Amino acid sequence: MANYSGLIEQERYTCAIGALQTVVAIRHAVPLLHSGPGCGSMIAGFFERSKGYAGGDTSPCTAFTEKEVVFGGIEKLRHNIENTYKVLDTDLQVVLTGCTGGIVGDDVESLVMEYQDKGKPIVWVDTPGFKSNNLVAHSSVVNAIIDQYVSRFEEENEPRSERNTVNLFASIPYQDPFWKGNLREYKRLLEGLGLKVNVLFGPESEGVKEWQQIPRANFNILVSPWYGKTIVDKLKREYGQDYFWFHYPPIGANATREFLEGVLTFAVEQGAKIDSGKAFSFIDAEENSYYEEIDNLASFLLEFRYGLPKYVHILHDAGYVTGLSRFLLHETGIVPVEQYVVDNTPAKYQEQIQETIRSFSGKRDIGVTFLPDAGLAQQKIREVKEKHDGKGLIIGSSWDGDLAKELDDAYVCAAHPMELRLVLTTNYVGFTGGLRVIEDVYNTALKIYE
Amino acid sequence: MSKVNLELPSVQIREIRLNSITGYSGDAKDLVHESGCGIKDRNRTFTQCIGCSNGQAGCMASMMSDSAVISHGPVGCSSCFHEYNMTYRVNAPIHHKENAPRKIFTTNLQEKDTVYGGVKKLSETIHEVYERTKPGVIFVLSTCAVGIVGDDVESVCDEAEKELGIPVVSVVCEGFRSKVWTTGFDATYHGMARKLIKKPEKRSEDTVNIINFWGKDAFGEWLAPFGLKPHYISPFNTAEELSHAGEAAATFQACSTLGSYLAAALEQEYGVPEIPTAPPYGIAQTDRWFRAIGKAFGKEDIAEKVIAEKKEKYLPEIDKIRKQLEGKTAYVAAGAAHGHALLDVLGELGMKSAGASIFHHDPVYDSENPNHDQLAQRVGDYGNVPRFNVCNKQEYELVNALYKAKPDILLARHGGMTLWGAKLGIPSLLVGDEHLSMGYEGLIEYGKLILDTLEHDEFVKNFQQHALNPYTKWWLTQDTDYFQRGAK
Numbered sequence: 017m018a019n020y021s022g023l024i025e026q027e028r029y030t031c032a033i034g035a036l037q038t039v040v041a042i043r044h045a046v047p048l049l050h051s052g053p054g055c056g057s058m059i060a061g062f063f064e065r066s067k068g069y070a071g072g073d074t075s076p077c078t079a080f081t082e083k084e085v086v087f088g089g090i091e092k093l094r095h096n097i098e099n100t101y102k103v104l105d106t107d108l109q110v111v112l113t114g115c116t117g118g119i120v121g122d123d124v125e126s127l128v129m130e131y132q133d134k135g136k137p138i139v140w141v142d143t144p145g146f147k148s149n150n151l152v153a154h155s156s157v158v159n160a161i162i163d164q165y166v167s168r169f170e171e172e173n174e175p176r177s178e179r180n181t182v183n184l185f186a187s188i189p190y191q192d193p194f195w196k197g198n199l200r201e202y203k204r205l206l207e208g209l210g211l212k213v214n215v216l217f218g219p220e221s222e223g224v225k226e227w228q229q230i231p232r233a234n235f236n237i238l239v240s241p242w243y244g245k246t247i248v249d250k251l252k253r254e255y256g257q258d259y260f261w262f263h264y265p266p267i268g269a270n271a272t273r274e275f276l277e278g279v280l281t282f283a284v285e286q287g288a289k290i291d292s293g294k295a296f297s298f299i300d301a302e303e304n305s306y307y308e309e310i311d312n313l314a315s316f317l318l319e320f321r322y323g324l325p326k327y328v329h330i331l332h333d334a335g336y337v338t339g340l341s342r343f344l345l346h347e348t349g350i351v352p353v354e355q356y357v358v359d360n361t362p363a364k365y366q367e368q369i370q371e372t373i374r375s376f377s378g379k380r381d382i383g384v385t386f387l388p389d390a391g392l393a394q395q396k397i398r399e400v401k402e403k404h405d406g407k408g409l410i411i412g413s414s415w416d417g418d419l420a421k422e423l424d425d426a427y428v429c430a431a432h433p434m435e436l437r438l439v440l441t442t443n444y445v446g447f448t449g450g451l452r453v454i455e456d457v458y459n460t461a462l463k464i465y466e
Numbered sequence: 467m468s469k470v471n472l473e474l475p476s477v478q479i480r481e482i483r484l485n486s487i488t489g490y491s492g493d494a495k496d497l498v499h500e501s502g503c504g505i506k507d508r509n510r511t512f513t514q515c516i517g518c519s520n521g522q523a524g525c526m527a528s529m530m531s532d533s534a535v536i537s538h539g540p541v542g543c544s545s546c547f548h549e550y551n552m553t554y555r556v557n558a559p560i561h562h563k564e565n566a567p568r569k570i571f572t573t574n575l576q577e578k579d580t581v582y583g584g585v586k587k588l589s590e591t592i593h594e595v596y597e598r599t600k601p602g603v604i605f606v607l608s609t610c611a612v613g614i615v616g617d618d619v620e621s622v623c624d625e626a627e628k629e630l631g632i633p634v635v636s637v638v639c640e641g642f643r644s645k646v647w648t649t650g651f652d653a654t655y656h657g658m659a660r661k662l663i664k665k666p667e668k669r670s671e672d673t674v675n676i677i678n679f680w681g682k683d684a685f686g687e688w689l690a691p692f693g694l695k696p697h698y699i700s701p702f703n704t705a706e707e708l709s710h711a712g713e714a715a716a717t718f719q720a721c722s723t724l725g726s727y728l729a730a731a732l733e734q735e736y737g738v739p740e741i742p743t744a745p746p747y748g749i750a751q752t753d754r755w756f757r758a759i760g761k762a763f764g765k766e767d768i769a770e771k772v773i774a775e776k777k778e779k780y781l782p783e784i785d786k787i788r789k790q791l792e793g794k795t796a797y798v799a800a801g802a803a804h805g806h807a808l809l810d811v812l813g814e815l816g817m818k819s820a821g822a823s824i825f826h827h828d829p830v831y832d833s834e835n836p837n838h839d840q841l842a843q844r845v846g847d848y849g850n851v852p853r854f855n856v857c858n859k860q861e862y863e864l865v866n867a868l869y870k871a872k873p874d875i876l877l878a879r880h881g882g883m884t885l886w887g888a889k890l891g892i893p894s895l896l897v898g899d900e901h902l903s904m905g906y907e908g909l910i911e912y913g914k915l916i917l918d919t920l921e922h923d924e925f926v927k928n929f930q931q932h933a934l935n936p937y938t939k940w941w942l943t944q945d946t947d948y949f950q951r952g953a954k
Contacts, residue, residue, distance in 0.1 A: 054518025079513045
């Protein structure tokens, strides 16, 4: 459960029903909203360019009016489900309830079960906005699909029947602006080790067929500081799949090598059939091409005399704050100073995240503040400006561009809301992701001189 | 009888006030006729995401230059408001304002607040927002959860207003309250009319209020010959600037869907007469518009002079464009009044109307003056519009209609509509600046954009061959209003 309940200026995540994007990210799946008329456009407006196959204005929505608030909206939902089958060609339907549906207390479960009994690939999940946020509800959606859909295919998908197959739970679709590219890169890297990977979302997944085969995987990989944890816990209970947990997105050489070696060790322990020699040569080759670029770049980093960034403030989710801090410090020399985790990390994970970030440096304490009120975080950044020498860098959402301008800092837009940057299939994770971060950071810094 | 009642904390919704409807299928002529005799709305048995009042209320609230906006609800109910930050950024220079980040807040309502109420939290938030931003006005937008729980937002705002000494405006705009998305505009305007606009102590005889979004300054030049100057309201106004709207000599709306309520409130409560005519789209209406201004200010001769000059200056070029567009068909997808405006423009340019998907329909505006009825004028000036569908932003109906209409071009005003034109290989044009196609000048400018869009169709032709389409073959061949007829 989310734990921050105070006011928020400039929100960087959205409410529970925002997890409809988790559905949109599954090939040919459709979210059906049982909610007020505007919930879908609020979410579409938050993420922008997030329509996918049947999201955005395509998604059915019962669009509560006063009448449904008073008398309930279950009949309207019945019509909408029934007619969705006529109007839209989809492989999986996920009904998500909004505040109105939640407060009114419609028995959505019974209705959806009627269609499940008829064999329809339909699932429901309770996501009133006041209950949690989209990072938490992402797991609720995934777990609901596992409970109500994947479970129907257990007979033909024996648990842990494929020794070298893994399910990957990493980027939250859309909330992580680089999710598509990241999932593609994770898949490529893990295949390089000799594994078969279900990424479940985006173009690198085979859609519902892949979801049906979730039980077959030997084990799971979780790359996340906290979100998604309940998914792998559930799969452990249901199918006896253990999980390898890497606590932040591996960006650049150090973290990516550590991640891949960690997976390798774990895979062997779990009985996967891995050619370790081949796997290590793969990692070495990836690392070599990474350092070839760093070698070429090093003189620039060391000698460009016109004010490259010396320190960085990151306003992002716990994963990116951690992953980027490690990467920027060790692989570019930009020092992470006060960092702001704006994703409403639950209290019980905060100490662990702080510990992880502390472990990156024996010399300095990187200050981390957990603060979804990003407007206040900006104020705090203004207040410490005088403390730091040299050029600053701010990595955050479009909201932070104005702050960077005000403070004369360099700026990379890498978080939602993101109207000042287009991201298609760019990845930030892996060796190549690190190089991409370098391009983004230093191109922005160079742009000042255009 | 005017329905403006500023004593009430919330605006009366459009479906009650104006008998507005969200479903219709037929032609424009019949709709105009039926509008006069108590037209009945049609419900759908299949609906997609629509958008709600909250978004429109948030738009008008956050586009004021010194406002702070508090969404009193869960974090999701303000999650698209950052878009207004972009809109402000892009359009501020046109309005000679500095760009400044919009002040957007949410009370971040939790489950426990829906049980015990969120009134205390709201009060604390208002004070914190005041300390942080020192705004000229704070708007508090209500949301579905708060509406159902029943927080007394109005009292909290009134109390804070007393303590802080600035207007704190409650905007009642829960999504479920109205089926008509534009009720959100009315909700914020209601608040502005109650709490920001002041009783005039003097009349500013040379100032005309223009209720608009963020279009370029087209009216300054048109009003100058009459010795008048525009005061655009309410975007880019400070609370202080807007407070003088009651002093203007007249009010005119750039879009009747938008400004209907505020114009009526200004007339009724502050004695600012509304110019009794629709916005100047198409030559016929542009001439009427100049004449209405002339009449209102006793300067009919100037109106005739301006009209004659414009005709001489622009008609030859308009004729050239007409020749190039002759026989071309256009389909319109837009919110009500602006959709009618686009239908005027394409009629004036000699294009054939292939149909229209219009978001909702107001049978009458708050002025209750038939001279504001743009659709009736369109039918009178340029003929009927076949396949006129009131679509309530339902994408599936638009896709179905476009699939069958196969126009040469799709003309749109709101985001999301052009996508389906392009997917079907139809050159599609969206113009966000509502002033661009106004007047004689606008016909030329917009006409050129149409020609340009028709000419450069390479992208849509390529895209068409690869575009995703989730809609079933079955649906694409049904009647567009299939689900409006109660089909189960």
